[in-house]
Amino acid sequence: MENELLRMENIVKTFPGVKALDHAAITLHKGEIMGLMGENGAGKSTLMNALGGVFPPDSGEIYIEGKKVQIHNVHESQALGVAFIHQELALEPYLTIAENIFLGREMKVFGMISKDKMAEAAGPFLRRVGLDIDPNETVGRLSLGQQQMVEIAKSFSLNAKILILDEPTSSLSENEVEVLFNTVKDLKSQGLGIVFITHKMAEVFQLCDAVTIMRDGTYMDTLQSANCNENDLISLMVGRSLGNYYVRSFNEPGEVVLEARNINAGKRVKDCSFSARKGEILGLYGLVGAGRSELMQAIMGLDPMDSGKVLLNGKTVKHPRPMFMQHEGVALVPESRKTEGLILKNTLAFNITLPVLDQFMKKLHVDKDKESSIISHGMNSISIKAASANVTCNTLSGGNQQKVLLAKWLSTNPKVLILDEPTKGIDVGAKAEIYTIINDLAKAGLAVILISSEMPEVMNMSDRMIIMRESQITGEIKHSEYSQELILKYAMGVMKNG
Amino acid sequence: MDKTASNYFVRATKGYFKQNWGILSALVVMCTMFSIFGSNFLSGTNMVNLLRTCATNCYLAIGVQLAIILAGIDLTGGALAALSGVMCVMTFEKLGLPIWTGIMVGILLGLFVGLINGLIITYTGIHPFVVTLAMQSICRGAAYLIANGSPVTTTNKEFSAFGTGSLGIVPYPVIYMVIFLILDYFLLNKSRTGRHIYAVGGSETAARFSGIDINKIKILVWVISGVMAGFCGVVLAARLSSGQPSTGEGYETDAIAASVLGGTSFFGGTGTVGGLIIGVLIIGVISNGLNLMHVNSYWQFVLKGIIIIAAVYFDMLKQKKQNAAG
Numbered sequence: 042m043e044n045e046l047l048r049m050e051n052i053v054k055t056f057p058g059v060k061a062l063d064h065a066a067i068t069l070h071k072g073e074i075m076g077l078m079g080e081n082g083a084g085k086s087t088l089m090n091a092l093g094g095v096f097p098p099d100s101g102e103i104y105i106e107g108k109k110v111q112i113h114n115v116h117e118s119q120a121l122g123v124a125f126i127h128q129e130l131a132l133e134p135y136l137t138i139a140e141n142i143f144l145g146r147e148m149k150v151f152g153m154i155s156k157d158k159m160a161e162a163a164g165p166f167l168r169r170v171g172l173d174i175d176p177n178e179t180v181g182r183l184s185l186g187q188q189q190m191v192e193i194a195k196s197f198s199l200n201a202k203i204l205i206l207d208e209p210t211s212s213l214s215e216n217e218v219e220v221l222f223n224t225v226k227d228l229k230s231q232g233l234g235i236v237f238i239t240h241k242m243a244e245v246f247q248l249c250d251a252v253t254i255m256r257d258g259t260y261m262d263t264l265q266s267a268n269c270n271e272n273d274l275i276s277l278m279v280g281r282s283l284g285n286y287y288v289r290s291f292n293e294p295g296e297v298v299l300e301a302r303n304i305n306a307g308k309r310v311k312d313c314s315f316s317a318r319k320g321e322i323l324g325l326y327g328l329v330g331a332g333r334s335e336l337m338q339a340i341m342g343l344d345p346m347d348s349g350k351v352l353l354n355g356k357t358v359k360h361p362r363p364m365f366m367q368h369e370g371v372a373l374v375p376e377s378r379k380t381e382g383l384i385l386k387n388t389l390a391f392n393i394t395l396p397v398l399d400q401f402m403k404k405l406h407v408d409k410d411k412e413s414s415i416i417s418h419g420m421n422s423i424s425i426k427a428a429s430a431n432v433t434c435n436t437l438s439g440g441n442q443q444k445v446l447l448a449k450w451l452s453t454n455p456k457v458l459i460l461d462e463p464t465k466g467i468d469v470g471a472k473a474e475i476y477t478i479i480n481d482l483a484k485a486g487l488a489v490i491l492i493s494s495e496m497p498e499v500m501n502m503s504d505r506m507i508i509m510r511e512s513q514i515t516g517e518i519k520h521s522e523y524s525q526e527l528i529l530k531y532a533m534g535v536m537k538n539g
Numbered sequence: 540m541d542k543t544a545s546n547y548f549v550r551a552t553k554g555y556f557k558q559n560w561g562i563l564s565a566l567v568v569m570c571t572m573f574s575i576f577g578s579n580f581l582s583g584t585n586m587v588n589l590l591r592t593c594a595t596n597c598y599l600a601i602g603v604q605l606a607i608i609l610a611g612i613d614l615t616g617g618a619l620a621a622l623s624g625v626m627c628v629m630t631f632e633k634l635g636l637p638i639w640t641g642i643m644v645g646i647l648l649g650l651f652v653g654l655i656n657g658l659i660i661t662y663t664g665i666h667p668f669v670v671t672l673a674m675q676s677i678c679r680g681a682a683y684l685i686a687n688g689s690p691v692t693t694t695n696k697e698f699s700a701f702g703t704g705s706l707g708i709v710p711y712p713v714i715y716m717v718i719f720l721i722l723d724y725f726l727l728n729k730s731r732t733g734r735h736i737y738a739v740g741g742s743e744t745a746a747r748f749s750g751i752d753i754n755k756i757k758i759l760v761w762v763i764s765g766v767m768a769g770f771c772g773v774v775l776a777a778r779l780s781s782g783q784p785s786t787g788e789g790y791e792t793d794a795i796a797a798s799v800l801g802g803t804s805f806f807g808g809t810g811t812v813g814g815l816i817i818g819v820l821i822i823g824v825i826s827n828g829l830n831l832m833h834v835n836s837y838w839q840f841v842l843k844g845i846i847i848i849a850a851v852y853f854d855m856l857k858q859k860k861q862n863a864a865g
Contacts, residue, residue, distance in 0.1 A: 343747065363750035373748070381748045384741035386808055395738055395749045398731040405729045449749075 044071040045107060046234040047203055052091055052101035054258075061087045062098065066260040067253050069203065069234040074225060076245040076252035076266070077238045080278055080496060080529075084258035085238050089205045093125035094118035105203075124196030125205045130188050134181030139163040141180050142195045166194040169231075170224050186217030190224065204228065205236045210244065211330065222248055240328050242271050242533050254278055271535055272526070279496070279525030287501035288477045290484060291520075294504060295319030297355070298488045299340075299371065299457045304349035306339035311512040313349075317457060317488040322479065324503030325492045328532055331509040333492045334376055337459050341366050341373045353457075367396055370456035374446055374463060376492075382446040383434045389445055390430040393419045397452045419448035423478050440471025447478060458482060459490040464498065476502060496525055510534050555813050561853075562800055562817050569824050577831030585827065587708060593823035594712035597815075598771040599794035601723050602653075602764025604815050607798050608740045609757060610807025611667035613764045615656060616771070616794055617787035618678035623648045623772030625686045628693050628782035638698050645773035646766060652678065653765015657758035667761075675791070682784035692781040702777025712774050719767070724812045736760060741808030789840070796843050797822050799850040806854075 047069040054062040065088045069075050077085050091098040094115040103110050105121050112118045118125070132141050139159040140147075148158045160176040167176060172190045180188060189209060196204060206225070210218045225235055225248065237249055245252050246266055254261040254277040261277045300316040309332035317323045327333050338344045340351050342361030351358045353369050375381035383392050393416055394401070401411035416430045425444045427437060434442055443463065450458065460479065464472045479502060483489050493499045499506055500523050508516040508531040516531035530536040556563065573580040599616040606613040627645030630636050652674065659670045693699070704711045727733040738746040739756045746753055771790075776782045801818030803810030825846075826839055 363747075364752070367750045375748045380742065380744050382745060384738055384745050384808065386806075387737065387741050391734070391737070395734065395751075398734055402729070402731050402734070405725050407729055 045069075046071050046073075046105070047092075048102075048104040049088070049092065050102045050104075052088060052098045052103075054087055054091060054096060054098045061258050062091065062101075063258040064260065065101075065255060065258060067236070068263070069236060071232050071234055072229050073251065074229055074235045074237055074249045075263075076249035077236055077255070078240070078245065078252055078274060078278060079255035079261075083255040083278070085255055086207060087258070088255065089125060089207065089236060089238065092118065092123055092203075093205060094123075095125070119199050119201075122200055122202035123205070124193075124199060124201035124203065126189065126192050126196070126207065126209065128207045128209075128211060130185075130192055132180045132188055132191060135179065137177045137179055138167070138174065138183075138191050138194075139176040141191060142166060142176075142198050144195075163194070163198075166197045167191075169197055169228075170194045171220070171227065184217065186213050186220060189213075189221065193224070193228075201233070203234050203236070205238070207238045208240065209237070210239070210241065240533060242274065242535060245274070271530075275526050275529050275533075279529060287498075288473070288480045289322075289502055290480060291504060292320050292484060294321035295486070298353070299490075300352040300355075301336075301340055302350040302352070304336060304339055304351070305347040306335060306344055306349075307347070309335035309512050310339055313509070313514045315507050315514060315517070317490050319456075319488050320483055320486050321505065322483050322489045322491055322503045324499035324506035325490060325509065326496065326499045326506055326528060326532060327494070327509035329494055331532070332512040333509050334461050336509070337373055337461060337490070337492065341371065341459075343373070367453055367455075370454065371459070372396075372450040372453050372455035372457070373459040374450045374461060376461040376465065378439075378442050378446045383442060383449070385435040385442075386433055388431050388433055389420070389425070389427055389437075390416045392434055392445055393430070393449050393452055396449060415452055419452050422451070423448055424474075438471075440467040440474070443467055443471065443475065444478075447475070451482075455487065457488045457490070459492070461492045462494065463491070464493075464495070496528060500525070500528070508532050558811070559802065559814055559817055562802070562814070562821065566817055566821050566824065569821065569828065573824065573828030573831065577828055580828060580831055583708070585831070587710060587713075589823050589827045590713045590716075591710050592826060593819050594710070594716040595771050595775060596790065596793045596797060596822060597716045597819045598719060598767045598774070599790055600797040600815060600819055601719055602760075602767040603791065603794040604798040604801070604803050604810050605736065605760045606667065606671075606764055607795075607803045607805060608736055608807060608810045609667075609760050610740050610805070611660065611757075611760075612671060612795070613656070613667065613761060614671040614791045615652060615674045615678060615765070616768045617790035618675040618682065619649055619652050619765065619768040620772035620775060620787040620790060621782075621784050622652075622678045622682040622685070623769040624776030624786060625682050625691055625772075625782035625784055627773050628691045628698075628776050629685065631695065631698070632691060632693050638695065638701075641698070642701065642773050645776070646769040649765040649767070649769015649772070650762055651765070653762040653768070654758065656765065657761035660761060661754045661757045671761075679784070686782060686784045688784070690779075690781040690783040694780065699777050699780045702774045702779075712778070715770070715774065720812060720816065723815075727812055732756070732759065737808055792840075792843060792847070793822050796847050796850070799847060799854065802854070804854050804857075805851060 045068065050066050052062050052065040062084050065084055067088065079085050087096065090096045092103065092112065094112045094117055097113050103112060110121055133144065142163045143159050147154045148162065149155060150158060156177065163176040170190045170193050172187060172194065174187065180191060183191065193204065209221060213221060229235060239245060249266050251263055251265050252274065253263045254274060256278055264273060295318055297316045298319050302314050304310055304313045313336050325333050335344065339346045340361060342363050346361065351361050379385060394412060397415060400415065401408040420430060423444050425448060426441055434445060437445065464475050479489060491499060491503055504520050506518045507514050508528060510532055515537045518527060579585050603613050603616060623645040626648050627641045630641035630644045631638050656671055656674055659665060660667050702712060706714060735751045735756050738749060738751055739753050743753055775786055797818035798810065798815060800821050801814030803814065825842060829839055830836065
């Protein structure tokens with residue numbers, strides 16, 4: 042095609058243990074807005090990172106305006122006219138708009154940086170994105186939407202032809218979204234090609250000319266948005282063959298152990314209610330940022346709860362406090378093992394015993410035998426591979442760290458175990474081991490709540506599933522009704538029953 | 540039982556040498572040098588003197604080390620000691636109250652200032668360096684204001700005995716030091732609070748997710764540090780028979796030097812009482828030895844500064860190596 046701007050073909054990228062991109066592809070034309078969709082982990086951002094020079098691909102071809110190019114780093118990518126606007130904006134908050142636009146390329150008069158000259162030069166770029174603000178304004182004082190515009194203006198100063206927007210609306214207000222959309226349409230009419238990564242169906246139909254779907258790092262299809270509907274997109278995004286390393290023996294669930302009623306906490310948790318039963322694995326699915334972790338942290342008393350009720354075995358807990366909840370047998374295994382979960386510079390023994398010090402430390406006396414029995418029990422019951430309990434956690438692999446984290450919370454002998462993304466970033470072998478452990482725990486009568494953004498994981502491991510979207514629980518599904526289409530509909534706001 | 544106990548003791552001693560061999564050999568080298576070049580370094584009287592100087596530094600260093608384990612700092616020590624000393628002597632000299640109330644006032648003042656430090660650090664999120672630096676200035680100013688710019692003297696023998704008396708040849712301040720070190724050891728090694736201190740210092744977020752009340756721990760640490768400074772002030776006042784608003788200048792530097800020499804990392808989460816003792820001894824030996832060799836005492840300031848930088852740099856190299864391993 043004559044006005045072809047970008048073509049990426051057969052892009053392969055492997056990270057240790059994961060094939061992130063497996064023959065991914067995308068084509069973009071001048072004056073086109075191309076949506077890029079796929080589940081969490083489908084490889085959307087990785088593909089764009091390959092184009093942006095953040096993670097150069099292992100193999101594959103990239104053509105820009107028909108010419109084959111090699112991109113090894115961000116600089117080469119920028120020189121080719123690619124501008125990547127990341128979800129987290131990369132502006133210096135204490136510098137002015139003009140200074141940010143020309144960061145690293147400051148304009149000088151007689152060897153001195155000239156603010157006036159930069160402000161003057163920034164003007165046209167700002168007008169192109171419709172930003173009518175003094176270029177000498179400090180960036181930190183702008184709204185997020187305006188900051189995004191500054192980033193786009195900055196990319197013009199670098200002569201960008203291809204603009205990549207990674208979920209640009211995720212932290213914008215409705216008005217700001219409208220402004221952004223108008224700007225993007227305007228840029229399209231100026232002949233730019235725009236890749237628009239999004240999770241929101243509505244945005245695709247409202248804004249994009251076409252949409253490319255990815256699944257498991259592979260190119261699925263490109264559809265013209267005028268000729269397709271939501272169901273077409275969803276069925277392309279899911280429908281993968283599910284791995285067979287899930288271990289699950291379903292049992293009859295017992296009585297309700299933990300119940301949450303109308304929980305409100307901050308911006309991320311609105312009117313959420315659910316219950317967890319003995320011997321049952323309750324899945325909690327939702328896209329990243331839906332408020333899943335925040336809901337559980339509010340229930341544990343880790344974050345303040347604005348209103349709502351938490352019931353344990355039918356009894357109301359007035360003000361949940363982490364220590365109290367732990368004593369009552371509720372354990373939360375947090376998502377980030379490196380920051381929230383473990384103290385990496387300390388030993389396995391220190392970490393495993395941290396929540397249960399009261400079991401062996403009393404009145405300035407340490408019961409060494411009890412301590413070592415807790416440690417060895419923790420290490421053996423889930424077979425942690427480490428030279429000894431006295432090695433520091435930063436020497437362990439991700440999978441083993443995850444197991445230490447599990448052992449740490451299992452040492453509290455919980456009745457309700459909340460697992461936040463328990464297999465994130467660990468290899469397939471360790472995943473299978475973790476699944477076995479989770480299954481055994483449910484069999485032993487624990488109520489397990491499994492938070493995950495990996496759909497196959499929740500579908501295969503849970504008995505029942507609740508789905509969160511934008512701070513709310515939008516749906517609850519029984520195992521017999523599980524289907525990827527249905528789950529995605531709830532998660533993306535196409536449907537609601539909660 | 541006896542056998543396992545002695546085995547445990549042997550293991551603990553071995554571990555201690557293995558962990559601290561670096562600074563231990565530095566201490567031995569210094570002692571050897573000073574006993575060759577300075578006369579009387581190894582004499583009994585000098586050893587007693589040496590320990591006496593170590594004692595006041597040690598009180599402060601115990602508190603400062605706890606703050607550093609929390610990845611914080613306490614710079615209030617020297618100035619707070621001066622303020623506590625002044626208040627202590629004023630209480631029985633000017634108000635005519637019994638001696639022990641003066642001592643209590645000095646210590647409680649330390650507790651109070653430590654509490655303020657802890658509350659500000661915990662609830663405003665201002666960096667401990669800034670809070671305690673400001674508090675240092677406040678305390679120093681308050682000490683001069685209350686004492687009206689000059690020392691508040693006392694002739695009370697009972698009070699001065701609190702700082703100058705001795706049991707046999709062991710001075711009281713050294714006995715206090717030993718008691719505090721034992722308490723510190725139990726706090727850090729045998730109590731839940733101690734483990735919580737290490738946990739909060741290692742990672743505040745992980746500690747919070749472990750159900751630890753991190754605010755309580757932080758406040759407690761600065762309160763302990765304040766109490767130690769208050770006690771230090773009382774002992775200094777007793778030794779000098781006066782509450783001097785100018786006393787304790789630069790003491791916090793010695794306390795920090797002792798902590799970092801003893802292997803306490805500014806990154807937080809590590810530090811032992813055993814290491815601290817060696818750190819305190821090294822700082823004491825440097826002052827004492829250089830005095831014996833008649834080196835201009837101003838050189839000591841220069842030397843201590845160099846030591847702090849070297850010790851912290853050494854710790855950074857160690858951390859880097861660890862991070863590379865992980």
